[in-house]
Amino acid sequence: MSEQTQIVPSQQINEALFAKLRKAPILSSVKDDDIRCLKGVEEVCLEAGDFLARQGEAAHYFWILLEGDITFYQTTPEGEEIALTSVSAGHSFGEVPLLANIPNAASLRAAGHCCLAQLDEDSFWNLMTTCPGARTAILSNMASRIQKLQSFTVQKEKMASLGTLAAGLMHELNNPGTAARRAASQLRENLLRLHEISARFSKTEMTHEQKECMFDLQEHALAGGHPVLMNSIEQSDAEEALAEWLEAHNIENAWKMAPTLVSAGLSAHQLECAQHAFSGSTLSDALSWLDALVSSMQLVGTIEESIGRVSDLIYAVKSYAYEGKAKNQAVDVNKSIHATLVILGHKLREKEIVLEKDFAADLPPLLSDGTGLNQIWTNLLDNAIDALPQGGRIGVRTWAEKASAEPAHSRTDICISISDNGLGIPIECQAHIFDPFYTTKPIGVGTGIGLGIVHRIVEQYHGSIHFSSMPGNTEFVVRIPSATPEK
Structure with a gap:
């Protein structure tokens, strides 16, 4: 923080700070006693340009913005600073890195004069254990913010897929x-x-x-x-x-x-x-x-x-773009994967990748009203291509399999395997690859949202995704019921 930063410590919350917290929208439904139990809260004031936290540093604080605006920035490996979003008075932030024990994903900087209620790690955890009303309000606000962020990241992933599509x-x-x-x-x-x-x-x-x-x-x-x-x-x-x-x-x-x-x-x-x-x-x-x-x-x-090749491309793009728009549609999974392979064909050729396809001829149609199926193939195939050296190999296989031997509970799953012979996923990373925002790439290069979205879409189809990885053989297997289970 800069020299202009002013901190007013308070073990027992004073009336002036209480009055400001009372006006914060996220605490509007919280009882006075729950607000007064925010032990160790401090009031922090910043001037325009002052940093509240820096990208990549360990997280130590939780904040409620009392007045002014805070802007979130990310810095790319090339040193370019990108503004992600701004928050205004009444919002809280900083709880996610504390709860997940991860570094700050962005830098926080004052857009002008602003003041915040600040709690350090010990005070934050004390709040979470002893102030149920405030805890509920903070977690509800966090859930709302994450939901908006998920919508943003899904849209961002769609735009990334669109970029891949356009390049192809x-x-x-x-x-x-x-x-x-x-x-x-x-x-x-x-x-x-x-x-x-x-x-x-x-x-x-x-x-x-x-x-x-x-x-x-x-x-x-x-x-x-x-x-x-x-x-x-x-x-x-x-x-x-x-x-x-x-x-x-x-x-x-x-x-x-x-x-x-x-x-x-x-x-x-x-x-x-x-x-x-x-x-x-x-x-x-x-x-x-x-x-x-x-x-x-x-x-x-x-x-x-x-002209036939152009027509095939147009069909592939239409299949890719409109898949999932109709309700209760029957999707040919083989054609869905083929359309994605056509679109990613240029990346396969640039790396001289050998593509081995084994599509089951008797694969049943996927009956569902879900969307985003093609994003599964795009992310898995794009990751496999990026992981391979020149002249690598990718295998794509589909088959149908009974999920249960008991006739009363029997269902047919559509299984899809996408494998490559790259270096594999490091052991220490394997437990986190489906975590939202997790990435092994440098800051600003990877969003870490690809496989998280894949996992979410597969669950939307009531399916599952598993993987195994070692040097020379990484395989992702997606299983999706051929018909969406009745709710």
Whole structure:
């Protein structure tokens, strides 16, 4: 605290401080005797900019703000100071670190002149054991504040998920978008080439042999619909052989044309009819026309595939965003996980992570009116990705399992396993990973709310989540009843 801080100690609460406490909203329903039992309370006054507590330091006090405003700040590892919230007169704070025996999560600083009623640790615990009325009021205020904080953290987690979603979409949409744009540009060039060659052919009378040859080549080239698949050596040999044949017959752009014709399943043998039917420059025009036609069809396929990928992404996002909005809906858990994997695909590829999927084909639908199911997969998968080195492995498995052997109590659980071969969770951290706000990351880097929210959502579905972890094998198993139990 600064030199401006004034402390007025009082073992027995004086009338002036009693009058101020009497006006505090959180103590409005407390009897006078319960307020007077606040032994050891001190009045603390601060000026603008004075620190009441600092982030990361051990907690020693509980406060009731009598007048003025206190602002809560967090400092990031980069030294940036972020204002979290402000509290006004009548509010209490500081009990959570004392009750949980944890350091201050934020710095507290006076926004202007303010005064507070302050109790040290001993006085606070004395209050909690001997002043039932004040204790109830303080705990009720704490519960209300935590409820608001939970709503804020849930919203913050949703925004974090939205950020992950947006980053994934940026990466995922860029590739098919670029491919479709490039294919459309090449298709335009092909159409112009087809127009030019068709215009030249229209000025000459084609023989029956020429028409029949071109028709047969066209039928053969378009029959497959998709490029012929070969191994690298076979493809290279076929392209080289055809390019040499084309060059020997003075065909323009022979080496550029050969890969396209080979991908359509055409070889020098199939092109012999064109060699016999056409002569001179007309042979080059005929094969160039065929090349442009085959290339155009392949480009249309590329555009269709790119648009299909965009459509898949849109479906995944809609599934992710609207899941849980309808009441009493049937959710396909496999599709829900798949949608999340699509959205996180860019992170998997950036780290070259091997994804092993084993989705049960007979998985029953999840019948529930719950929400936030996709946040379970997002948090568990995102944590697994972050924990892995380059080239790591993630396993995702689903199965159905009877929860009880007794027919009267039998129910079917949907089980989901998400595992990775990272370094594992340190032993000393394992008991706390589902605690709200617990994180092993530096201050300002991790919120520690991910797994806490996962645990809350799983409980909302009347399910359970367990994990095991050791170096090289960490596995989270979620069990959710396929139908929400009747209340």
